[in-house]
Amino acid sequence: MTVTLEQVNQAIHDFPLVASAKGYVDPRDHYYLRNQLLRLLDLDEYTGDELQSTHTDLLEIMDIFVAYAIQTGLIENQQAAREIFEAAVMDLITPLPSVVNQRFWELYQLDPPRATDYFYQLSKANNYIQTRNIARNIAFKGSTPYGEMDITINLSKPEKDPVEIARARELPQVNYPKCPLCMENEGYRGHYNHAARQNHRIIRLTLGEETYGFQYSPYLYYDEHSIVLNEQHIPMRINRESLDHLLEFVTQFPHYFIGSNADLPGVGGSILTHDHYQAGRYEFPMERAQVRKVYPITQHPDVTLATIHWPMSVLRLRSANRPSLLEVADQITTAWREYEDLDCEIKAYTDQPHNTVTPIVRRIGQDYEMDLVLRNNRTTDEFPLGIFHPHPDVQHIKRENIGLIEVMGLAILPPRLKEETEQVAQYLQGLIPIEAVAQNHQEWALSLPKVEGGERAQQVVRQGIADKFTRVLEDVGVFKQDEAGQKGLERFIASLQL
Numbered sequence: 001m002t003v004t005l006e007q008v009n010q011a012i013h014d015f016p017l018v019a020s021a022k023g024y025v026d027p028r029d030h031y032y033l034r035n036q037l038l039r040l041l042d043l044d045e046y047t048g049d050e051l052q053s054t055h056t057d058l059l060e061i062m063d064i065f066v067a068y069a070i071q072t073g074l075i076e077n078q079q080a081a082r083e084i085f086e087a088a089v090m091d092l093i094t095p096l097p098s099v100v101n102q103r104f105w106e107l108y109q110l111d112p113p114r115a116t117d118y119f120y121q122l123s124k125a126n127n128y129i130q131t132r133n134i135a136r137n138i139a140f141k142g143s144t145p146y147g148e149m150d151i152t153i154n155l156s157k158p159e160k161d162p163v164e165i166a167r168a169r170e171l172p173q174v175n176y177p178k179c180p181l182c183m184e185n186e187g188y189r190g191h192y193n194h195a196a197r198q199n200h201r202i203i204r205l206t207l208g209e210e211t212y213g214f215q216y217s218p219y220l221y222y223d224e225h226s227i228v229l230n231e232q233h234i235p236m237r238i239n240r241e242s243l244d245h246l247l248e249f250v251t252q253f254p255h256y257f258i259g260s261n262a263d264l265p266g267v268g269g270s271i272l273t274h275d276h277y278q279a280g281r282y283e284f285p286m287e288r289a290q291v292r293k294v295y296p297i298t299q300h301p302d303v304t305l306a307t308i309h310w311p312m313s314v315l316r317l318r319s320a321n322r323p324s325l326l327e328v329a330d331q332i333t334t335a336w337r338e339y340e341d342l343d344c345e346i347k348a349y350t351d352q353p354h355n356t357v358t359p360i361v362r363r364i365g366q367d368y369e370m371d372l373v374l375r376n377n378r379t380t381d382e383f384p385l386g387i388f389h390p391h392p393d394v395q396h397i398k399r400e401n402i403g404l405i406e407v408m409g410l411a412i413l414p415p416r417l418k419e420e421t422e423q424v425a426q427y428l429q430g431l432i433p434i435e436a437v438a439q440n441h442q443e444w445a446l447s448l449p450k451v452e453g454g455e456r457a458q459q460v461v462r463q464g465i466a467d468k469f470t471r472v473l474e475d476v477g478v479f480k481q482d483e484a485g486q487k488g489l490e491r492f493i494a495s496l497q498l
Helices: 005-021 027-040 058-071 079-091 097-110 112-125 162-170 240-252 322-338 416-428 439-447 454-476 483-496
Strands: 138-142 149-153 203-207 210-216 226-230 257-259 276-280 291-295 304-308 314-319 355-364 367-376 410-413
Touching: 005 027, 005 058, 027 058, 027 079, 058 079, 097 112, 097 203, 112 210, 138 454, 149 416, 149 454, 203 240, 240 257, 240 276, 240 322, 240 355, 240 367, 304 483, 314 322, 322 355, 322 367, 322 483, 410 454, 416 439, 416 454
Parallel strands: 149 410
Antiparallel strands: 138 149, 203 210, 210 226, 226 276, 257 276, 257 355, 291 304, 304 314, 314 367, 355 367
């Protein structure tokens, strides 16, 4: 994209006008904003006073500034440099953290959804949420014995080119911010080894007696995908206190669900070093799962316990009484930490603990509903990545750890699958030989039916992916779906003596 100085002047003219028309800045800030743009663009003069507005989209205006900065050598034409410059531009329309927090809590007093709507729209408008990259994702649904699964091939996070990777390796180690989730990221410029965060804002809230931050994910995996992070840089933990934090969050924000990745390696998310939860406004497939069996709880009759028809091992608790539900959830979690069933390959300890849970909480009317997904991260020589990890025959689709989001039935698959599954579809139509298909997919491709037409081939491949993802979740389930596995689950529930 090549731009002229006239186009840059037009963009400088339009940027504050569009921002104020959308309510992000005050008209009294126009001169200031234009001068800040001149500073960023290393220009001394603005000659656009007589111009008429021609732009209506802030991101299109931002693109002009980025193109000019590259064209004039202000920044390198590298992803990290572009993102740092983009964040600096969009920070100009983003209120200070204190102002964002004040507005959020003013709206919260009127109606909690109004507060989150305000913050969500701001985070998209200022390009913190990368809406244009997210639009590139491939998303579809697949029918399974457990209901429809949500499948995504994640194309939203641009991959660094080799030059940037080499540059990042050469940079000195920087220990600030401590990690991508620390609050000190708010407003941080970023560099080749750390994402640009100048346009980043965090809402402060209290869970229990601790301060947490509420923010949206830059690469939304689902609607209003948000992160709730501890102000302190402390490790992930699943205990009574964290379960109560989840219940407290949905008390404050009943229109959102919240969950936590497990606190052990191999069965959780990619960041175990910083205590955090994930929330949002989305109905996952697991939420729609049918109840299999309901169990009475003698000690807390106001709490129901049920198993559900889901490929993983899930205990679902429901009650309008929050303290009672917390008590039962804590009993189950504590018992599971120590539980062993060698017939089902479940050992609680070797030289380290192996049992934990992935908890998810939502509101159903006045009731609290908590799903406790039983996890175990033990490895063997046969399964070095985990007994309850995607097994080798499905790793061509998904090899990575299965975290909170996928536990609930939303597959997040790697970008490589876009091209690789297109090859499989071409093979199914007879357009290419099996040798032209990526080797790790050839056995799978041979198992799928040959079809005519690109649309039909795509349908077959997508259903095949959904089938494989379902198998992934079954592999991760600690009590299998067969008779022996379900009897094992019954034994665990009986051992709880609730």
